[in-house]
Amino acid sequence: xxxxxxxxxxxLSAIVVVLLLSIIMSWSTNNPQRILFLEHLAAEALRPxxxxxxxxxxxxxDSWQFFGDVRNVYNDNQELRAELDKYSGTDLRILEIQQxxxxxxxxxxxxxxxxxxxxxxxxxxxxxxNWFHTLTIDKGVKHGIKVDMPVVTNQxxxxxxxxxxxxxxxxxxxxxxxxxISAIVQRTRDNGVLIGLSxxxxxxxxxxxxxxxxxxxxxxIISSPLTGIYPKGIAIGRVVEVYDDPVSLERSALVxxxxxxxxxxxxxxxxxxxxxxxxxxxxxx
Numbered sequence: 001x002x003x004x005x006x007x008x009x010x011x012l013s014a015i016v017v018v019l020l021l022s023i024i025m026s027w028s029t030n031n032p033q034r035i036l037f038l039e040h041l042a043a044e045a046l047r048p049x050x051x052x053x054x055x056x057x058x059x060x061x062d063s064w065q066f067f068g069d070v071r072n073v074y075n076d077n078q079e080l081r082a083e084l085d086k087y088s089g090t091d092l093r094i095l096e097i098q099q100x101x102x103x104x105x106x107x108x109x110x111x112x113x114x115x116x117x118x119x120x121x122x123x124x125x126x127x128x129x130n131w132f133h134t135l136t137i138d139k140g141v142k143h144g145i146k147v148d149m150p151v152v153t154n155q156x157x158x159x160x161x162x163x164x165x166x167x168x169x170x171x172x173x174x175x176x177x178x179x180x181i182s183a184i185v186q187r188t189r190d191n192g193v194l195i196g197l198s199x200x201x202x203x204x205x206x207x208x209x210x211x212x213x214x215x216x217x218x219x220x221i222i223s224s225p226l227t228g229i230y231p232k233g234i235a236i237g238r239v240v241e242v243y244d245d246p247v248s249l250e251r252s253a254l255v256x257x258x259x260x261x262x263x264x265x266x267x268x269x270x271x272x273x274x275x276x277x278x279x280x281x282x283x284x285x
Contacts, residue, residue, distance in 0.1 A: 118268040132201055133176040140167045148229050150270040156235035156258035157223055158267055175204055182224035183236055188214050209251040215242055221255050228275040
């Protein structure tokens with residue numbers, strides 16, 4: 001019964017469609033305006049479906065284009081990243097070279113200004129347990145270096161060579177607590193003894209000055225030839241504080257060195273200095 005019922009429904013539906021088409025054709029056969037009306041009606045009925053289909057098509061096309069652009073941007077980004085990685089650190093290396101050139105240029109100017117023959121050297125080591133006492137330079141016996149040769153920079157006095165190996169040497173810094181040299185107050189020409197301090201670290205003190213010595217904050221302290229090691233007149237530092245000892249009736253002063261020992265990278269070794277104290281031709285004067 002159900003199959004017959006379905007067949008009857010299909011036949012009735014077909015008959016209805018045929019009748020509707022016949023009516024429409026007879027209604028519009030002799031009137032073109034009616035055909036246009038039907039076309040317009042059909043177009044209006046189909047418009048939402050066309051718009052939806054067009055939107056879907058445009059969305060798919062835009063999505064494909066978007067993913068293509070994203071892929072291209074990603075590839076370009078990877079290429080740029082590879083280029084950046086290749087050149088990363090270039091600016092830092094250039095800056096380091098510029099700073100090194102500036103330091104070496106200043107050393108060269110100092111080398112041309114002094115009367116002594118000097119040999120440049122690089123600082124290659126420091127003793128971690130004795131940071132402000134000694135450092136190691138890359139010149140030794142095979143370069144003509146000897147014990148007690150003065151070490152300087154364009155800023156001032158560094159210290160002296162205390163140990164020599166074939167290819168490197170150890171330098172005792174003037175700020176070492178075991179260092180002691182003769183020094184002069186440049187303005188007044190007063191003589192004293194300069195010693196390194198363990199507190200405050202990195203400073204020195206000029207002592208054994210006459211109780212009436214006219215030493216003041218800001219006075220420049222220079223090297224004296226009386227030590228027998230250092231040439232006269234090399235800058236050591238500036239006075240930052242003056243003390244009076246009521247017991248010994250002597251004056252002393254705290255001196256801040258001109259050389260920045262924490263950032264010392266290149267030095268000059270004076271290799272031809274002959275002390276007038278030991279020079280026979282000077283008559284021992």
